[in-house]
Amino acid sequence: MAEFLLACAGFILAAVAVGLVRVLRGPADADRMLAAQLLGTGGVAVLLLVAAATGVSAVVDVALTLALVSTFASAAFVATSDGE
Amino acid sequence: MTVAWAVDLGLAALIVAVAVATVTARGTFAAAVGFVACGLLLALAWVQLAAVDVALTEAAIGALTGMLLLGAAAHLHPTEAGMVAERPGVALRGAATLLCAVVTGALAIVVLSLPDPAPSLAPAAAAHLPATELGNPVTAVLMAYRAIDTLVEKVVVLVALLAVWSLAPDPRWGGRPGASRRRQRDDALAFLAQLLPPIGIVAGVYLVWTSADHPGGAFPGSTLLAAMWLLARMAGLVDAPAVSRRWLRIALVAGPVVFLAVGLAGFAWADRFLAYPDGWAKPLILGIEAAMTVSIAVTLAMLVEGPPERSLSPDAQRAAGERSSSGLEPEP
Amino acid sequence: MSFVLDVFTVVAVAAGAFFFVAGTVGLLRFPDSLCRLHALTKADNLGLGLVVLGLLPQVEGALAAGRLIAVWLLAQLAGTTVTQLLARSARRSGPLA
């Protein structure tokens, strides 16, 4: 089971990483932020799967932290583009 | 085992690819987003390296760094077009490539020829863990074995904040940092800024509290606290305090002062700087961590806010004047 | 019983992984920013949701399960709000891009 969960983690990581092409291609800055946001959500899923696969429950705390702050870059982007 | 190996290899390749994009991307904003992605992937790498405490810190600090760099990229956007002409010529680029290849190669050789079995301080850290009454060896290193490093680092961060503040033009000194933001009605950001901080504050305090026995720590915990305040600030729910505020100054120095006081008290009760008396290590460490959490959270938040940009309002100036007559404020 | 639960985990986590792929494909293939936002929400809600659902039988104790659900709810809340914010930003800059 641990092997399967870890494989799924790798698969999800690879899947969302492909989306990072949008960071380079754009065209709008919002598209670049979208790719980062997708990587954030994917990262949370990967961490939860790794936590279950390895049995290190503290990794769930990393996922929790990531879920809390993954919005930050996007929120800062919107707030600065509103201000200027 | 092979699955874990493949995941590690893929993650490492991904980090390198994103780093290449960050360094070579055409636009600064794309590079900044690339850096945010790179930080996130590094947090995953720390988990794979069995360093969960570091992963927590990387994930939390990465959000603040990302905010800072994305904001700067947006602010400096007008300068970007003119800088293309300053790109160095082919000769310099070639030489730089060569130099970097040599550095990378040398480091790779070092990595491949690291001694086996590796030297480790883990047994020594484990041996003295009962004396500190802590369960998490990383916290023990930060707060007991190498407490002097943590104390000095705390001071360095404070000095960095002083340096940032000192960039303010003279008439703005003592004022509020950053631009003023007005809250917009029915704003999704304001909604998020009202809903997320209660959860984030609980999570931050939890990370500090749990760090005695499990991965966590004062640094990721206080970073989360700072992040939650910055979210409310971005949404316009709160305003940045004027840098001349007395409570702000007290909050900034509380951590180092408590740390230093406990350290000096070590001379009295254990004959050495930063030594804890037997049986009192854990309560003292938790006390220092509590004060440090407040100070680091405020320092990090003010570092993101930057130098004072708005002059004090007339009545606030009057209040500052009263304080300066009490000796706290130097007159300009 | 544990076999049934394991099958449930495999099916749910695999389905979750599928939605992450769907999100990426949408992000790369959809023609404009607003459509791409739509793709992102699938990964946020369904992808992560199914992964969490699949992991629930694998953890011990209600507290650990509660933590997983809390992470998902947090990601939901944050993801949804940010999508809303980015949509506004994309609509404002859309015609220019």
Place this chain on the structure above:
Amino acid sequence: MNPATIFGLCAAVLVGLGLFGVIVQPQPLRKLLAFNVLGGGVFLLFGIVARRGEAAGFGADPVPQAMVITGLVVAFAATALAVALLRRLFDETSRATLRPDDDGADS
């Protein structure tokens, strides 16, 4: 190749890449980004030293880990200071360049 070696090689590449960006990129902000990539590589090197020091029931040597945690916070403070300097330079001169001010006419 064990995980420590894989990430060690990754760290070596990050250091090289960061150094390249610091030298070649003309914009100060890009240099700052590259410098942070370089820093990430150095921290990762500490990480593999920690991972290789796995002993006494701990997954990694706690001492390098603590150093990285300290370093991450200091790196953030340094980045914040650099960004503040850069923004001030831009607000003052409407430019953000490290070139000596030989053609002051355009500012």
